[in-house]
Each structure stands twice: as structure tokens, then as C-alpha cells.
Amino acid sequence: MSGGELFQERSLWLAGLTGATREVYRGVGTLAFQDASRDGRLLLHRGYERIAIRVKPPGRVTEQEIAVSNMHMVTDLSADGRQLLFCTYGARADAAYLWSVHGGPPLRLGEGFGVALSPDARSAVIRPATPIRDALPLSLTPTGPGATRTLLPGRFERATAWFLDEGHLVIDGNEPGRPSRAFVVDLAGGEPRPVTPEGIVSIRQSARDGYLLGRAADGRLTRYPIEGGAPQPLNARVPADRTVLRASGDGRFLFVFRQGLPRPVDRLDLATGSLEPFKLLQPADLAGVGYITRGVLSADGEAYAYDYGRFLQDLYLVEGLR
Numbered sequence: 069m070s071g072g073e074l075f076q077e078r079s080l081w082l083a084g085l086t087g088a089t090r091e092v093y094r095g096v097g098t099l100a101f102q103d104a105s106r107d108g109r110l111l112l113h114r115g116y117e118r119i120a121i122r123v124k125p126p127g128r129v130t131e132q133e134i135a136v137s138n139m140h141m142v143t144d145l146s147a148d149g150r151q152l153l154f155c156t157y158g159a160r161a162d163a164a165y166l167w168s169v170h171g172g173p174p175l176r177l178g179e180g181f182g183v184a185l186s187p188d189a190r191s192a193v194i195r196p197a198t199p200i201r202d203a204l205p206l207s208l209t210p211t212g213p214g215a216t217r218t219l220l221p222g223r224f225e226r227a228t229a230w231f232l233d234e235g236h237l238v239i240d241g242n243e244p245g246r247p248s249r250a251f252v253v254d255l256a257g258g259e260p261r262p263v264t265p266e267g268i269v270s271i272r273q274s275a276r277d278g279y280l281l282g283r284a285a286d287g288r289l290t291r292y293p294i295e296g297g298a299p300q301p302l303n304a305r306v307p308a309d310r311t312v313l314r315a316s317g318d319g320r321f322l323f324v325f326r327q328g329l330p331r332p333v334d335r336l337d338l339a340t341g342s343l344e345p346f347k348l349l350q351p352a353d354l355a356g357v358g359y360i361t362r363g364v365l366s367a368d369g370e371a372y373a374y375d376y377g378r379f380l381q382d383l384y385l386v387e388g389l390r
Contacts, residue, residue: 080112098381108387115381119361122351123373125150125169126366131351134167134373136174142373144230145364147187149371152364155181162197166211177209178216184229184237193219193229193237206239208255219253220260230272232294238280240269250282252294264292271322273367274315281315281322289338304341310334317367331360333369349374356380 080093080101093099102111121134121142126149134140137156143164144153150169156162164182165174166189183193183206191214194207206219206227219237226248227241235255242248250270251260264270264282268290274281279291279300287306290299306312310324313333321335323346330350334343346369349360356378363374 102383110386111383112386113381113383115379116356117377117379119375119377121152121154121373121375122349123152123167124371126371134174136165136176140375141181142362142364142375143182144185144192145366145371145373146185146189147367149366151185151189152373153182153185153192154373154375157181157197164192164194164209166192175211177211178207180207183227184231186231186234188234190234193231195227219255223260230270232275232280238263238270238275250280250292263294264290268292271312272314273317274319274322276315276319283312302338304336304338306336307343310336313363313365316369323365323369325363329354329357329359331363331374333363333365335369347372351376351378 078099079091080099081089081091083089098115098117100113102113104110118138119140121140122131123134124131137158139156139158141155141157142152143155152167153164154167155164162181163179164177166177167174177192178194180194180196183195185192190211192209192211194209205221206229207216208219209216223243224241225244227239229237229239232238232252237253237255239251239253239260240248241251247266248269249262249266250264250268251262253260263280268282268284271281271283278295279293282290282292283306287308289302289304289306291302292299306324310326313323313325315322321337324334324336326332326334330348332345333347333349335346336343349363351357358377358379360374360376363372365372
């Protein structure tokens, strides 16, 4: 299956004791053998399985669906919420794409998984689908004309990133044998500069007034000065059952995910530590929807995108095969 195919073709074959085989069915979608009886009847299921994307750009009331394959993952939004970085994955389909509200099909940026989109959507960070020699190089890829360049080859075992601004990245990564921490990287050159202690990772889009927000494994939140200095612990804490999406544009809240279908997005008030409902994410048609996995939001939370799994299955009893 290539990145442009919506479904993967599957076949059912019969094999005899002599070693001869023949194809008895071919189709698209899921085809899975379940059981067989002594008289030759087969139990199998055939279905439709897809992880798709729903996106709501700024200024629009309704969501729309995006698809270039049958397995998708959202990654990041541009600062204005009008361009979306997402990935496809599966058999030979690991690739990063840029979708724009201005129209046209999604633009394929290259192989691998998209990590971050610059605020102006002129460049993206992409990582390979699998580690290379136990290291994970990141690449800076232009979304228009220009050359891709590798960032920090061999420096991190695992890494993710977000743009501090057009010229700087925040990388949450772990150097070989060390816990993860947040680094600031000047894209013009130079070594990564650690900002948080080991074991503390950053909150996406949390840079404000010279600080960025770090989160410990137990949910504790602290502001860390980007240029060095004393950290500022906060009273607010991320609950254990929440996943942080990003900081709000005004720096007052964190948008956090909670399990469920529809999947709630809450706002965590950084001053008081209180949680308040903000938005429910769900496709209008819930038939076969099993979960919502990831979400990305704009600074005010009004533009967003999420990926979700839809699984529709039919069980068949097949008779008369010889």
C-alpha cells in the first residue's frame, strides 16, 4: 500500500496437502480468517478500518475530513491555525504532509513522521520512522523551495520538538543513557542548550516572557528561564489522567486531553490549578468510532484537528469452497 492508496488489497487463498494453492477471494479493506470447520466452512470477517483526520480551521463552524491513506496522525498547526502538519503510517506509507485551508491536495513533504511546524508554516521538523543506529536524527524540511538539512545527527536517542520561533527549536530529547530534558537549539548553528533539568520535559507553545513551562513525571509544573536563572514552581499540577496538548496563547491555561468518546478537552488554570470543560471532540457520525487518539489546537483553541479510528466489521460464514 502506498501513501496515496486509501485501502490495502487483501486475498484469501486455499492450500492443499500437495502444496498447491489458489486464490478464492480478493478485495480491499480488512479480511481476517477466524475459524474453520471439518466440513470446509470458514468463518471470517471483512471490514473497513481507518484512522482519519477531522479539522476545523479558524472562522469555520463545521469540521472537514482529510485523507490521503487509511492511517493518519495529526502533529501540529501553524500559528494562524490554517495549515496542518500530519503523517501517514503503515506498510510503506510513513510520510509527512502539509494541508492548507487555502485549498488543493495535501503536500507531501517527505518520508518519516512530522514533528513540528514553524509558526509561519514555511518549514517542518521530520524524524525517521525508525531509529538509525540507536540515534534519532531530525531534519528541517522546507514546505516550499529549499533544501532539507539534518539537525544534530546522533545526538539524541529519542526526541520531539516544537518551534520557539522561526529561528529556534525546543527539543525534548534524551542523550544516550540519560533521561529526557528540554533543550533550545539555534537553527543558525551551535550546540543544544539545556533549559530544564533531566527528567523534566517542556509544554508545547509555553514560551512566554523569557520562560518556558516544564512538567515533571508526577505532573508538577515549573517555569524555567530560557537564558538561565532561578526556576519558578507553580501550584498547578497536571492530573495523572490528563495529556497536555499545549499552552494557551495568553499563557493562562494548558489545554489537556481526557479519555472518553467524545473526547473532552479541558483548560487547566495555571494560577489556580482548577480544571474547566472547554471542548468536546468527536465526529458527527459515531458509527464504528472506537477512539480519538491525538489532537492539536490553535493558541485560542478555536481551530483544531484530531485523528480518530473508525472500525466497521461484518462477520461471514463461507461455504462451498473446494
